[in-house]
Amino acid sequence: MRELSRAVAAPPRVLGVSAISPMAGLERRAIGMVDVLAQSVGATAPTAAATTAPALIAGQTGGSVLGCLVLAWVLAGLVNFTLGQFTRRMRAPGSLYTFTTRGLGTWAGFASAAAQLAGYAFLCMYCLVVAAVAVLPLVPGGSSGGRVATCLGVAVLGLACFLVLRRGIRLSARITLIVELVAVAGLLVAMSAVLAQAGWSGLAAPLASAWPAPHTLVAGIALGTTAFVGFESAAALGREARRPFRTIPRAMRWTVIGVGVAYVFSAYTQQIGAKAFDVPLGGNELVVPQLAGHTGIPGVAYVLEAALATSFLACAIASFTALSRVVFTLGREGLLPRAVGSADPLRGTPSGALVAVVPGVVGLPIVMMALGSSPASLMLPLISVSAVGFLGSYLLAAVAAPVFLHRIGELSRRTLVIPTLTALVLAAIVLTYIIVVARDDRTAFVIVLLVAAAATAAGFVAHRLRPHAISEMGLFDETTLGDLLGAADPVAGVR
Amino acid sequence: MTSGRPDLTGRQPQAIHSAFAVLEEVARAGPGVSAREISASLGMPRATVYRLLNLLVEDEYLVRLPDLSGFALGAKVGRLVGAHRQDAERETGAILADLRSRVRGGVHLASLKGHRVVVLNVDPDFPLSDPDRLASEPGCSALGRLILAEGESRPGHQPIPYAVQVDQLVPGFGCLAAAVRDADGTLVAGLALALPAGRLRDPSALWAMVAGDVARLAAVLGRVSG
Numbered sequence: 199m200r201e202l203s204r205a206v207a208a209p210p211r212v213l214g215v216s217a218i219s220p221m222a223g224l225e226r227r228a229i230g231m232v233d234v235l236a237q238s239v240g241a242t243a244p245t246a247a248a249t250t251a252p253a254l255i256a257g258q259t260g261g262s263v264l265g266c267l268v269l270a271w272v273l274a275g276l277v278n279f280t281l282g283q284f285t286r287r288m289r290a291p292g293s294l295y296t297f298t299t300r301g302l303g304t305w306a307g308f309a310s311a312a313a314q315l316a317g318y319a320f321l322c323m324y325c326l327v328v329a330a331v332a333v334l335p336l337v338p339g340g341s342s343g344g345r346v347a348t349c350l351g352v353a354v355l356g357l358a359c360f361l362v363l364r365r366g367i368r369l370s371a372r373i374t375l376i377v378e379l380v381a382v383a384g385l386l387v388a389m390s391a392v393l394a395q396a397g398w399s400g401l402a403a404p405l406a407s408a409w410p411a412p413h414t415l416v417a418g419i420a421l422g423t424t425a426f427v428g429f430e431s432a433a434a435l436g437r438e439a440r441r442p443f444r445t446i447p448r449a450m451r452w453t454v455i456g457v458g459v460a461y462v463f464s465a466y467t468q469q470i471g472a473k474a475f476d477v478p479l480g481g482n483e484l485v486v487p488q489l490a491g492h493t494g495i496p497g498v499a500y501v502l503e504a505a506l507a508t509s510f511l512a513c514a515i516a517s518f519t520a521l522s523r524v525v526f527t528l529g530r531e532g533l534l535p536r537a538v539g540s541a542d543p544l545r546g547t548p549s550g551a552l553v554a555v556v557p558g559v560v561g562l563p564i565v566m567m568a569l570g571s572s573p574a575s576l577m578l579p580l581i582s583v584s585a586v587g588f589l590g591s592y593l594l595a596a597v598a599a600p601v602f603l604h605r606i607g608e609l610s611r612r613t614l615v616i617p618t619l620t621a622l623v624l625a626a627i628v629l630t631y632i633i634v635v636a637r638d639d640r641t642a643f644v645i646v647l648l649v650a651a652a653a654t655a656a657g658f659v660a661h662r663l664r665p666h667a668i669s670e671m672g673l674f675d676e677t678t679l680g681d682l683l684g685a686a687d688p689v690a691g692v693r
Numbered sequence: 694m695t696s697g698r699p700d701l702t703g704r705q706p707q708a709i710h711s712a713f714a715v716l717e718e719v720a721r722a723g724p725g726v727s728a729r730e731i732s733a734s735l736g737m738p739r740a741t742v743y744r745l746l747n748l749l750v751e752d753e754y755l756v757r758l759p760d761l762s763g764f765a766l767g768a769k770v771g772r773l774v775g776a777h778r779q780d781a782e783r784e785t786g787a788i789l790a791d792l793r794s795r796v797r798g799g800v801h802l803a804s805l806k807g808h809r810v811v812v813l814n815v816d817p818d819f820p821l822s823d824p825d826r827l828a829s830e831p832g833c834s835a836l837g838r839l840i841l842a843e844g845e846s847r848p849g850h851q852p853i854p855y856a857v858q859v860d861q862l863v864p865g866f867g868c869l870a871a872a873v874r875d876a877d878g879t880l881v882a883g884l885a886l887a888l889p890a891g892r893l894r895d896p897s898a899l900w901a902m903v904a905g906d907v908a909r910l911a912a913v914l915g916r917v918s919g
Contacts, residue, residue, distance in 0.1 A: 201720035205766055212724040212765050214758060286747050287761060300761075443751040606762035607729045610740045676759040682724075683766035 209684025219437070220530055221291055221675040224523075225546030227440045229371055234432045234445045236375030238453035240516030241318075241428030243325070245381035245509035247457070248464035249486045249502075251425040255465075257481030258634070259410045259418040263465045266415065270422025271458040273627070274429065276620040278454050280596045281430055283603060283613055285446045289436030290674035291548075292527030293520065294591045297433075299672035301598025301605070305657060307671050310594045311528065312653030317587030318521035320645075321428065322559045324580035325514035326352045326359075331573050332507035348573040349564045356560035359515050363522065363552055366545045367438050370515050377512040382460065384505025388486065389467045391493040396474035404469035413630070420589070420631040424581070425461055427588035428513070429453040431520035437675040438546075518555065525551040532667035533660055575641075582635050582642035583649070589628045596621035708745075711737065715745050716754060716770070724765035725758060784913045789814055792884075792906050799887030802910070805873075805880050808840045819887055822863050833861040835870035836883045843872075843880050852878055855900045859890045867893045871900055871907045875915040882914055 255263045281294070290296035295314050299307030330351030334344070362370050409415065432439075432449040439445045471489040472479040479485055490498045526548035529539025540550035566576055599617035603609040636643045661668055718731050732742040746764060749755040756767045785802065792800045799819025804811040810828055815821055831837025838856035846853060852874065859867030867890050873882040884907055886899065893899065 201717050202766075202770065205720040206771055209766070209771070210723050212758070214725075214760070215765075216759075286751070287757060441751065441753065443747070443753075606760075607727050608743050608762075610743060612740070677756045677765075681753075681756045681768055683768055683771045 205683060209682070212679075212682055215677055215679055215682065217679045219675050219678050220673040221289075221437050221527070223541030223543070223546065224291060224437045224526070224548060224675075225367060226437055226675075228438050228546065229367055229435065230440050231445045231449065232375065233368065233371035234435055234439045234449040235452060236371045236378065237435055237516050237519060238429050238432040238449045239457065240374035240378050240512040241321070241431035241520060242426060242453055242457050243378075243428065243509050243513035243516075244457040244460045245378070245385045245505055246328070246513065247425035248385060248460045249506060250483065251422065251461060252465040252468045253479055253482050253485045255418045255421050256469075256479045258421055259414045260480060261407045262409050262415075262418070263469060263479075264404055264407070264462065265409060266418030266422045267425075267458075267461050267465050269415075269419045270426065271454070271461070273419065273423055273620070273623055274426035274454045274458065276616060276623070277426075277592050277596065278429070278450050280599050280617040280620045281433065281450065281592075282447045283599045283617065284595070285433050285436070285450065286443050287606070288674050289442050289676075290527070291434050291437055291523035292672075292674065293433035293436070293524065294430065294595045295524055296527060296672055296674050297602070298591070298594045298598045300674075301600075301602035302594065304661070304668050304671050306594055306598065308653060308657040308660070310591050311524065311533075312649060312656075313587045313590035313594065314524055315521065315587070316646075316649045317427065317584050317591060318431075318517045318524065319555070319559050320580050320584035320587065322514050322517040322521060323563045324577060324584060325510040325517065326355050326560065327563050327573055327576055327580065329355055329507050329510040329514065332503060332510065345567045345572065349567050352563055353560055355511065355514065356556055359511075359518050360552060360556045362515060363518055364542070364545070364547055364549060366547055367435070367519070370519060374512045374515050374519075377508045377515075381505040381509035381512065384501045385460075385464070388490045388493075388498050388502045388505075389464060391495050391498050392471040392489045393467050395493045396470050401470060403473060404466050407469075416626055416630045417634050420627045420634065422461075423589065423627060424585040424631075426454065426457065427585060428516065429457065430592075431516060434520040434523035518552070518559070521555050521559070522548045522551040525555055527673060529554075531670040531673050532664060533671065571641075579639055579642035579645060582639050583645045586628070586632060586635065586642075586646050587649075589624065589631060593621060593624040593628055596624055711741065712745050712749060715742065715749060716766070719755060719764050719766055725760075725763035727762050727764070731764075781913050781916060785814065785910060788906055788909050788913070789816075792903065793818070796886055796888075796903070798889070798892070799885070801885040801887065803836050803883050803885060805836065805840055805843075805883050808844065810834070810836050810840070810883075813882070816887075822866075822887075826862065834858060834885075835868040836885055839870045839872055839880070839883050852880075854904075855896060857893060857896050859893055865890050869893060869896050869899055871903055873907055873911045873914060875911065882910065884910060 251267070252263045255266050259266060284297040288296065288300070295307060295311040298310035327348065330348050334347055334351055362373055410418065429450055432446050436442050436446060468479060468485055468489065471477065472485065475489060475492040477485060477488050477492070487499050487502060490502050525534065525538055528534040529536060529550060538550040538554045541547065542549040563576060563580070567573065596617050600609055600614045603613050632646070635646065714735055715731060718735055719726055722730065722734065728742055728746055729739070732739045735742070746755065750757060753767045753769045755764050758765055789800055789802060793816060799816040801812060801816055801821065802814040804813050810831070812821065812824065821827065827834050827836065831841055835856050835858045838858060842853050842856055853872065855869055855871045857867065857869050867888065869886045870883040872880055873884060875881050884903065886903065
């Protein structure tokens with residue numbers, strides 16, 4: 199303890215540390231574990247995914263839903279381990295984009311930024327459209343399916359999200375949490391009702407379903423993995439969380455564990471219910487409401503619909519939160535106009551980024567509906583593009599992890615093997631998923647190609663015209679003088 | 694699981710020991726030391742060092758420097774040791790207050806570490822007559838004489854318990870400085886009693902009167918300087 203006491207008595211001077219973080223302006227150490235967890239859970243939207251994922255997987259594989267979901271769960275665990283290498287070392291509102299840039303450089307960083315922006319933005323659009331469609335029947339005089347009404351609904355919900363987000367991270371995280379808790383409770387009630395009605399016979403049947411052929415299995419895992427996307431979004435709160443190196447990895451880990459349990463339980467129940475009540479599962483979007491209807495309990499279907507609508511709203515808020523932090527980082531670096539890197543001086547929110555992203559996210563689905571798409575036909579392309587974005591950004595971060603660790607001299611055998619394995623599996627998954635999308639969903643495939651082309655063009659333009667911004671890429675909330683020993687004593691700090 | 698639990702508790706003291714070793718090494722090597730360097734100088738397995746470093750960063754005892762590979766001590770280390778120090782200051786304050794209520798004269802405490810007089814606690818009722826000369830002319834003050842005598846003492850001899858000066862700073866007044874030593878016998882501080890010359894005629898009796906307080910001060914100061 200002699201050296202430690204000596205250092206405390208006369209704190210050493212530390213070179214290369216500035217007084218202000220590049221991410222200054224965003225609130226610092228404002229939210230605790232529960233709110234960070236709310237961000238990850240909210241963006242994952244477990245109620246919505248637990249409801250829809252089993253039918254999607256069954257439609258793709260023709261059975262073995264549980265197997266695909268469990269393997270997807272394992273993959274999500276591997277991705278979590280890989281991202282944990284970054285979140286325990288860096289507080290980065292730009293999250294995966296910043297991680298990738300730190301590991302693989304600016305071109306890969308560009309690809310990651312595009313993938314992540316697409317992931318969060320299209321998830322947000324999807325949530326707003328679905329929530330608008332779900333909310334409309336509950337409004338007097340409204341009916342679902344109308345394009346004009348849905349456009350109005352998207353605009354109103356988008357504005358509501360903006361107002362909540364502008365008030366500050368504390369309020370938006372709390373609202374996300376409460377909304378998601380209500381939604382999960384609603385789903386659990388409905389699922390328990392199904393299990394109770396289905397009887398004890400056939401409880402083991404879902405466990406015995408056969409494994410599909412390898413390529414179908416990979417497609418099933420890919421769909422299963424999309425149910426977990428969003429869990430990483432806590433990483434965007436690096437600056438805003440208290441004790442971020444502890445709370446963020448923890449929130450991500452518990453989100454993966456928790457939503458995995460919900461998915462497996464939901465898939466299991468749906469398979470049993472589908473068999474007991476003779477309801478088709480594969481590709482049936484309405485399987486859960488139909489199952490709930492069979493329970494004969496009044497109000498279950500209503501509870502479920504309300505739960506779904508609120509879950510989508512929570513997901514929209516959480517996606518906006520993560521999206522705005524990435525855009526904020528790009529603004530601070532100068533890749534986007536500096537104005538989007540401005541923060542509200544009183545509330546500590548990335549106000550410039552919010553003003554920039556909300557109109558775009560609200561506007562695109564409205565434009566698409568104005569061009570003739572029906573709300574229902576819009577949903578699948580939006581979520582598919584988002585999933586490609588998320589999976590792509592995970593893949594890049596997994597490749598970047600060992601390189602980054604090697605660069606800072608902390609690569610070990612475990613941190614080489616697991617991220618490399620994760621990257622290989624993700625590469626197969628991304629490829630399969632893109633093939634599935636190209637085959638089943640032309641609109642989504644075209645959007646993916648457009649986003650990729652736009653990102654490539656932007657990359658060339660930026661490298662040519664904005665060399666300074668390129669050199670700034672990868673900014674994060676770094677250690678400042680105030681974090682160092684001796685900071686409490688200004689005289690000691692100067693030494 | 695049954696075998697995992699005792700194993701974990703069995704290893705925990707070792708882990709705490711290692712964590713302190715890592716903190717100590719960061720303090721020794723100075724800011725910017727890397728995980729690899731720490732592992733090399735402590736002879737600890739690299740994976741263990743990475744894990745400990747990440748835990749210490751999680752708890753904010755250490756911080757990563759902006760290059761992400763270098764480490765430095767975090768502000769929390771200061772708070773940890775600072776709290777300890779505040780306790781010590783409170784205790785020395787209580788001992789001095791007790792002495793001041795018994796001794797009709799000035800009672801001061803000075804650090805003598807590194808053979809330099811640094812006044813820590815001045816009697817508010819009896820301000821120092823000439824604080825500048827105290828530092829510049831060691832021979833004229835009892836505290837300074839204590840340092841000089843310590844420098845001249847030969848190893849093996851009984852360490853001197855106190856030093857006295859009379860009429861050096863203010864005519865008709867003097868001072869007795871009692872040596873406060875840590876557990877190794879190193880001179881760490883001096884307790885100065887500023888009194889009229891008449892009361893300094895029997896310094897050993899005066900010293901005996903405060904010897905108990907000096908021992909208590911030594912215990913408190915020895916704890917923080919350790």
